[in-house]
Every structure is written in structure tokens, then in C-alpha cells.
Amino acid sequence: MSIISHNFKASSLHLSFSNSNPKLSLPNFTQSLNFPNLLQVKCAKRTKRTGKLRYPSEKKKQKLQQHNETDVKNKFEGVWRLFKLGISAHEDPGKDFWGVSEPLLQEIAKVLEFPVASMLPPEAFKVVRKSFDARKLQKEPKFVYTVDMDVDRLLILEPRTWEFISELEPKVGVIERVPHGRSAGDLISIIRNYPKRNETAASTDVFGRTESYKFPNTRKPKVAVVGSGPSGLFASLVLAEFGADVTLIERGQAVEQRGRDIGALVVRRMLQLESNFCFGEGGAGTWSDGKLVTRIGKNNGSVMAVLETLVHFGAPSSILVDGKPHLGTDRLIPLLRNFRKHLQELGVTIRFGTRVDDLIVDVERVVGVKVSDSSCSSESSSQKLGYDAVILAVGHSARDTYQMLLSHNVDVVQKDFAVGLRIEHPQELINSIQYSGLAHEVQSGRGKIPVADYKVAEYVNQKDMVTPLNSGPIDRSCYSFCMCPGGQVVLTSTNPSELCINGMSFSRRSSRWANAAIVVTVSSKDFEALNFHGPLAGLEFQRAFERRAATMGGGNFIVPVQTVTDFLDGKISETNLPTSSYRLGVKAANLHDLFPAHLTAALQHSILLFDNELPGFVSKSALLHGVETRTSSPVQITRRSDTWESTSLKGLYPIGEGAGYAGGITSAAVDGMYAGFALAQNLGLYNGSMDSILGKAQTAGFFKY
Numbered sequence: 001m002s003i004i005s006h007n008f009k010a011s012s013l014h015l016s017f018s019n020s021n022p023k024l025s026l027p028n029f030t031q032s033l034n035f036p037n038l039l040q041v042k043c044a045k046r047t048k049r050t051g052k053l054r055y056p057s058e059k060k061k062q063k064l065q066q067h068n069e070t071d072v073k074n075k076f077e078g079v080w081r082l083f084k085l086g087i088s089a090h091e092d093p094g095k096d097f098w099g100v101s102e103p104l105l106q107e108i109a110k111v112l113e114f115p116v117a118s119m120l121p122p123e124a125f126k127v128v129r130k131s132f133d134a135r136k137l138q139k140e141p142k143f144v145y146t147v148d149m150d151v152d153r154l155l156i157l158e159p160r161t162w163e164f165i166s167e168l169e170p171k172v173g174v175i176e177r178v179p180h181g182r183s184a185g186d187l188i189s190i191i192r193n194y195p196k197r198n199e200t201a202a203s204t205d206v207f208g209r210t211e212s213y214k215f216p217n218t219r220k221p222k223v224a225v226v227g228s229g230p231s232g233l234f235a236s237l238v239l240a241e242f243g244a245d246v247t248l249i250e251r252g253q254a255v256e257q258r259g260r261d262i263g264a265l266v267v268r269r270m271l272q273l274e275s276n277f278c279f280g281e282g283g284a285g286t287w288s289d290g291k292l293v294t295r296i297g298k299n300n301g302s303v304m305a306v307l308e309t310l311v312h313f314g315a316p317s318s319i320l321v322d323g324k325p326h327l328g329t330d331r332l333i334p335l336l337r338n339f340r341k342h343l344q345e346l347g348v349t350i351r352f353g354t355r356v357d358d359l360i361v362d363v364e365r366v367v368g369v370k371v372s373d374s375s376c377s378s379e380s381s382s383q384k385l386g387y388d389a390v391i392l393a394v395g396h397s398a399r400d401t402y403q404m405l406l407s408h409n410v411d412v413v414q415k416d417f418a419v420g421l422r423i424e425h426p427q428e429l430i431n432s433i434q435y436s437g438l439a440h441e442v443q444s445g446r447g448k449i450p451v452a453d454y455k456v457a458e459y460v461n462q463k464d465m466v467t468p469l470n471s472g473p474i475d476r477s478c479y480s481f482c483m484c485p486g487g488q489v490v491l492t493s494t495n496p497s498e499l500c501i502n503g504m505s506f507s508r509r510s511s512r513w514a515n516a517a518i519v520v521t522v523s524s525k526d527f528e529a530l531n532f533h534g535p536l537a538g539l540e541f542q543r544a545f546e547r548r549a550a551t552m553g554g555g556n557f558i559v560p561v562q563t564v565t566d567f568l569d570g571k572i573s574e575t576n577l578p579t580s581s582y583r584l585g586v587k588a589a590n591l592h593d594l595f596p597a598h599l600t601a602a603l604q605h606s607i608l609l610f611d612n613e614l615p616g617f618v619s620k621s622a623l624l625h626g627v628e629t630r631t632s633s634p635v636q637i638t639r640r641s642d643t644w645e646s647t648s649l650k651g652l653y654p655i656g657e658g659a660g661y662a663g664g665i666t667s668a669a670v671d672g673m674y675a676g677f678a679l680a681q682n683l684g685l686y687n688g689s690m691d692s693i694l695g696k697a698q699t700a701g702f703f704k705y
Helices: 056-074 102-112 151-157 159-166 187-192 230-241 255-268 301-312 329-345 399-407 427-441 524-529 537-553 564-569 597-613 665-682 690-694
Strands: 014-018 021-025 079-088 125-133 142-150 175-177 222-226 245-249 349-351 354-362 365-373 383-386 389-392 412-414 417-426 457-460 476-491 501-505 513-522 559-563 586-588 623-628 635-637 652-654
Touching: 079 102, 102 125, 102 142, 102 159, 142 151, 151 159, 187 230, 187 301, 222 230, 222 365, 230 245, 230 301, 230 329, 230 665, 255 329, 255 476, 301 665, 301 690, 329 349, 354 399, 365 389, 389 665, 399 412, 399 537, 417 427, 417 476, 417 501, 417 537, 417 597, 427 476, 427 513, 457 597, 476 597, 501 513, 501 623, 513 597, 513 623, 524 537, 537 559, 537 586, 537 623, 559 564, 564 597, 564 623, 652 665
Parallel strands: 222 245, 222 389, 245 349, 389 652, 559 586
Antiparallel strands: 014 021, 079 142, 079 175, 125 142, 354 365, 365 383, 412 635, 417 513, 417 623, 457 476, 476 501, 476 513, 559 623
């Protein structure tokens, strides 16, 4: 191998100075030196991900960098957001304090590198998120804050912070500038502050469609909203605020009568088929834990609009700050009264105790509904009502509605969901597992720290199974669902021959028990294994196990139960059952007889894995109740992603949980809100951009629950 040597004398470099400006004079090396022709190797430029190929973290970082390039000179204006400010549970004022405490000011001072925390004015800071972190990887349990710093106000109240603010540099997830633009506010204010459309529409709407349905201005468009759950209520609110003539049709009763019907069920075992834990004002979520968490993301503009609207109707403002907001049944009931009153003041007609039996269709378009009094079976109560559009906002238990839709050839497809058992522990045990030495601070929901909850999930595949299975699919997820700390197990049956359960809590979460569903995902393969086929196969799958559970309990809404330890060992819990919060009675049974073997094995294996994550989860004091089947809708009613309108029947707008597009109060409300705006556009009532107000809508074909 040849070696090339570059030898030249230092004297070949000449420095000359003229007018005190040095100039470097270099010889012409290309002429004095002869280089052989060598192979040149060039490194390829690193390929950068662009557009949709970027990871979400890269997109956020790039957006922040671009924003900072233009706004770094404006450090002394607007709002900075400080993240991950941790305060130990011992120093924090507690879960019910939402202001700026002295320990929090000390953490803020550390971020600003300001020497005297007590000199910082609390009025310049606002808590926008507070959560409790008790993970074992932490040195100690702590409250974690996100805080907004109003720089303008801070400089007015404490000018000596100027130097420290000038040194601030944004860092993603630690300290960021809050961009100006969209402001949340409640839905009523958002709509009223936006110009209504009184005349002809612009040629292009928010979805980019050039021709939307123009409704004549001679009369208000008439809209029927079927179902008064979160999606139906928020769709009604949007349309009524825009001036539509809305009729809200609910097969169940108003919360006052519904509460009495539920009381009769719990005390005297009298099930009202149309007014119970599933049907009635507010939907199934009214008598639940009232959770407001959603995977859409709390920072999403649409979610904040929903939460602000709930506050407007009486929810505590803490739900805007709490990392895990919930209301509880006791707070939901007065909130729903206020919501109803506002709708009526807007002119909405609300018909409780009215069931939609059929759609009136003319030339492949819905033109009305056929309704009847849900409290009687006489056909004399039947009425035909004409409407320009029908929003279908039923819950996932409206099984007769799914059958009716198929009679009109509406496109209804199977959807995966989950089934399982509801596990109940003494709340003190869960507190001890999660908080160890701090468990005494819970004080039945009245202490400094929240009542302990949990969320567990495992993926079960063939390698995980203890024994091989010869039938049925075995690759599936198993997870906790609808965890209700300080709650109780309740009956959600809508038919006396079927038995299914759920959990609920009041706002304080002060009961002696903690319960959660332990469920495993099921799909079309599971339905087919039991010879269930077609769009409603999942519904029949649910019904089969609900009937089996009713038989195992012996009828009269008695629930079959088994201790966790006996379920794992495969034996009946014959004596000394732990107490249960379920008020209609329990009966010892072998829950192995409830599900197919492969589902039972998946549940058993997952419970053992959960015990690794939460030592003590497998306990003789833990009681399994059967059966939990209605975790989400077993079907999806297909709709267009740009208009929320049914793909197979014009004028029909399927929304919310029953249609397969939501799971929980908040996501259902968001879906109803967007559907209301979409229909308002189609009817010529609104021509604005939703993106500029609440952010881009989730894809209508798939929704994050």
C-alpha cells in the first residue's frame, strides 16, 4: 500500500501586513503538489423523516423549536408552562387544594433559579394540572403539578424576576411557551361568540366540501336526537344553540324518577325495563363512577370544552385541574338537571319515557321516527314524527335498536370488545398495596391523598399459557376496566332473564370496597366458535353469558361469586365468603363454568401477572363476581368521516358509545359535540372552522376512548 507524504517547508507560508490588516498568503498547492487519483468516498446524508413520517415527539419538538425561533424575543410576554413540579405528600396541602402553596412556589423558584421563593407572587401562577404519583419507583409518593406562569403579571408584581426570566430557555416537557390562539371556554360561550350563519353558505366548509345541504331559512330545521346520554346531550346543545328545532327522545326517565326506579330495583328487586342503571337521563354513566378521563388527551381543545361545559352546569372546577377527574353519581344528578333546564330554555322538546321503535324512510333518506310510550306495550300510543335529520345517540344496551337498523339495511358491523368478571377487594387493602405507609392518610376519601385505585394490563399469548389450549383464539389482551375505588357493584341487566354487572362510586369514594372489571378481549373468532354469526354476533355472545350467569346465580338477580384464590385453584368457595357490596345477594359458584376454557385460562393467567405488579392482589378477601359483558358496544354503525352521516342511510347520524365511536362520558360527549357541528353545517346553520376553535376532530371511523 502506497503512502502519500505531504512535505513542505514552513517558509512557504508568508504573512504580510498592510494597514494593520493581516493577510494570509498561501502557495498554490495544487500546482506544487501532485496527488494521485484516489477513490473518493462520500457519506450519504442522513435521511430525515418528514411530514407524516415524523414521530409524534419529533413533531412536537419541531413545532416548539419553530415557535421559539419567532417568540424567543418575547420571553417577557404571555405565558410559560412549567411541568413536572413535584411536592411530597407530606408537604403538600392535599388532594382537595388546587391553589399555589408555599412548597409549590419553592419548586417554581428552582426552575426560575430565583433565590427567594417567598418573594414570588402566587397571583402570577395558575395550577393547570395536579395528579398524585405513588409509583414504587419514586423515592416517595408526591403530588405532581403543571403550572402556568403569567409573565406580564409576574413582572408587574415582582420586577426583580426580569433577569431570571431573560435566562429561561424552553425545554420540551419541562418548560414551554404556551402558544396564543385557541382558548377553551364552555361550549355555550364558544358558539355564542362565533357568528351564526343567517344567509347563504360559503362555498367551502370546514371539511372542504363545496356543496353542503342548504336548508331554507323560512323555518328552523327539525332534528330528532335519540338518547340523552353524553353524546345526545352535547349534540342537542350544539344544534339548539345554532337555532335548530331539536327534540330529545329518551326511552328512560328523568333522573328524579330514574333514581326512584333504581331504588325499587335495589330494595324490592323490581326491574323497570326502560328505566334502570342503563336507560334514562344521562345514560349508563349517570350511575357509575363518573370518570372523565379519556385517551383523547385532556389538553385537547374538544376535551377542555366538554369539561368547561360540565363546570358551567354545576361540576366542581377541580375537574379542569385534576389529573384523574371524576364526578360520582351524586354530582352527576344535579348537573343533569341544570343541563336539561338549559336545553328547555333554548326551546328543546324533551320526551322522556318515549321509545323509538322504527325509522321512517323515504327514498333512502330518514324523514322521521315512529315512537311509542315505553311504559306500555299498547300500539295505541304509537306516533309518527317527521324530522329533517335523526341523530342516533343510543347506548350500547339498546339491542332492539340494532335489530331495527338491520331491517332498513343500515350498515352495522361487528366490533371487538371485552368480557370478564368484576373483582372486589377491601379498599383498605388496595390503599395498603398502593401507598404502603401512607395508607392511613386516605381516611375514607376525606384525607390528604386520593383513595387508591389501580390500572393493570397484560398481553396473553400461547407462550404465557400454563396449559395448552385446544380450541379458540388465545392471543388477546387482559386488563382492568372501570375501576371504582370506594365504590360498589351494581346490576346493569335490562332483562330479568339476563345478569350483568358494573361498578359505581359516589364523589367521595368512601365505601369499604374497591372494585374493577378484569376483562379479556374477544373478537369474531370467539363468536364463531359458539356458532354466532352476522353483524349482531357479539350481541348474542354477550347475551349467552348473561343468561348463563343468571342461571348460575339461581335467578332473582343473585350474582354468582368465587374468591380469587379458589378461582385460581378451580374449586367452589363453599364457606366464609368475603362480604360483597352487591346488595341483591351473592351465591358461591364455580366461575370456570361461565366462560369457555381458553377465556378462563387467560383470566387466570392475567390475575397471577397482576399480582406480580400489585403484590397482595390475589387475596382470600378478594371476591370475583360474574358477569361483566357490556364494556363497550359489540357493533359499529358505519358513518362518513367528513359528515358523521350514516354510509347507508342519508339523514341518519350514528354517534357515541352505542354506535361504536366512544367509550366513557368524555369521549361520548366529544363525539356528540363534533356531530352537532357537522350536522349544523349540513343544515346551513354554521359555516365556521372547527379546527380553529377546538382542534382537529378525531377520525370519525375510529375514536380514542
